[in-house]
Amino acid sequence: MERAVAISSKDYGLDVLVKFNRFREENKYCDFIIKTEEKSMPVHRCVIAAGSEYFDGMLSNDTKERREGIVEIQDADSSTICKCIEFMYTGKASVSDEERGNLLHVSHMLRLHRLYNGIAILLENELNCETFFTTRVIAERYDCSRLVEKMEAKYLDFLLSADGMMESDRVKCKALMVWVNYESERAASLFSMMKHIEFTKVSLSYRRFLIDHETAVSESNKCLKLVMKSILDEEKVEASDTSLDSGIIVLDHNSMKMKILDVKDGTCTEMQDMHEKMRSKISSVVILDEYLYALVEGGSNYRIKYTECNARWEAVAQRNGHWGLAVALNGCIYVTECNYYSKRIERYDPFENQWIFIPNRINAIANTAVAVTEEYLFEFGGKYESSTSALDVQRFDPKSSTWAKAGKLKEQRYLASAVTLDNVIYIFGGFSSAAIYTKNFEMFHPNSNTTELVTLPNFVCVKFVSHALDEMIYLVDGRGEMSPKIHVYNPKTRALTNVMTMDGISMRTCESVLAVTN
The missing domain is CATH 3.30.710.10 (Potassium Channel Kv1.1; Chain A)
Structure with missing residues (x-):
């Protein structure tokens, strides 16, 4: 046995x-x-x-x-x-x-x-008011039905317990819209609950998004008036309190200062000090609401309230990528990886201080030019891993989180620069192949997905960043030289009108400068 x-x-x-x-x-x-x-x-x-x-x-x-x-x-x-x-x-x-x-x-x-x-x-x-919105998105995306049911049962408790918490009104507003959109009958109680939100603590871009894209808000006169009043009141305060004029903000590595260039007379005015971590390379800078964000090589990110003289830099969440190009759209920051052949793009939500990957783009590509319209993000050209330059135009729709092909460029190019003005995207500079720069630029029309080629006689500028300001386009030399030049282009006459020099300023990359308007 x-x-x-x-x-x-x-x-x-x-x-x-x-x-x-x-x-x-x-x-x-x-x-x-x-x-x-x-x-x-x-x-x-x-x-x-x-x-x-x-x-x-x-x-x-x-x-x-x-x-x-x-x-x-x-x-x-x-x-x-x-x-x-x-x-x-x-x-x-x-x-x-x-x-x-x-x-x-x-x-x-x-x-x-x-x-x-x-x-x-x-x-x-760990469910609470601060984690409500992020957790709800995760739960619905990955079919966590039990978690969704618990969030539904506890939502009102979370909303009421949020009073006094740091930046809680931002969280409450987003969570409230998720709750209302879950069942159409809940729209009837939206106004009574919105009255508990202090909208001055919610970013202007998100408030505008509520008006333009949230049906429950736009179809309620009371809700619409509540949000619009907060926008008008804040715009009045900004117009009277800020002393910062429209211009181009430069991160000067020579003085380790932020400076703003007055494009009318070419003078620079010192702003805040740069963060010590920015002595390493800055891959991109972008403005979103009242903050200027600086993305540093390796994935670190910092932001500062650039209109406040005594503001200090603060670190925000680390992104996954190494060297990215950033644009702002619908209250979020989108970053494309520049130096690696990838289909990935990251999105940063300032409300949640969190980076997530959005759905893969169509092509694995590097060194694209990126620009946004009111509704879409566009990528132009780029370089494939085979070292072939691209003609493709890719369009991302943040509402549906989908990519689509949107026509082609007339000329292959990578390391180009793109900027939007009056619903036309201008694509300047870049290389068509190794060491061969493009002499023409292109105008892309998002409504028809068509492009036209434009030649600028005697203009040679390979790598720069472009900004639209007061109906003009400013092409800032980004080759890392001291005292870079700015070429001014008039879209109406299709001609260069002026060249300015930023004396004594040192910019290490073309991404270390951006446009700002009040």
Whole structure:
């Protein structure tokens, strides 16, 4: 008669997993590779098939991935995939606030049910007014029905408990619109709840967004008047209190000062000091509402209330990319990765102080020119990994989070600059191929997705940034030279009218200057 030996099967199973994980770290006996855009990670087929229904289905059938021994996952970054692999080998996971959405998305995609449910429970346990909007978006996107139901039941408690919390009115406003839009009958109580929101603490861009895009607001005369009054009152205050004139803000590395250039007389006025971290390269600067944001090489980001003389820089959330070009649209900042061939774009929400990846663009490309209209983000040209310059125009719709092709340029170009004026996008400069610069610029018409080529006689400027101000376009030399030149272009006459020089100023990149208007 056989008798059971006193062995802990649970401990034995854990010991085997620990050894498998050590083998993985040593690349020992690995027979499969999980690949992202940035990294290749060796794994064992038996472990990932046991841990994930996604991989079990892939490796149980005659798939290309099974035959070739490699799978490329394009919808996730390597950090998130590493966490999923670590979970499959150890049953453990840790996640920062910024990574929760990405990890929930990937664990849902890979069918890692324990990890997916664990993150959902974590979000549920930490649910409060400050996390309400972000959590609601995550819950609906990844079908966390239990979490959605709990948020519905607790919404009014969150809204009422938000009083006195830092920037709570921003959170309350966004959360309120999510709650109202969930069921059309709730619109009837919108005004009574909006009266509890102090709209001066909500950004102007979001208030305008409420009027233009939230039907529940625009169709209620009381709600509409409430929001419009706050906008008119604030615009009056800004007009009387600010002493900053329209101009071009420059981040001068020679003096480590911000300066504003008066385009009428060419004089520069000193503003605030630059942050010490900006001694490294700045990849882009952009203005959103009352803040100027500076994106630094490596992923660090800072902002300052540039109209306040005594304002100080403050750090905001770290982005995932390394070197990005930023534009502002609908109250958010969008950043395209410049120096890497990628389909990814990140979006920063200042309300939540959070970066997320938006759906992949159509082409994996680098060094595109980017501009926005009131509704869309456009990318022009760029360079493929094959070193071929592009003609493509890609359009992103933030309402539907979708990309579409929007015509083609007349000439191939990368490292160009784009700016919007009177619903026409002007694309200047750049290279058509290695060391061959483009001598013409193009006018893109978003309504028809058509372009026209324009020649400027005797004009040679390869790399710069362009700004539209007072019906003129200013082309600021961005080759890193001392005392850069600014070429002034008149779209009505289609001619260069003037050249200014910023004496004594040093800009390291073309992204270290931007236009500002009151």
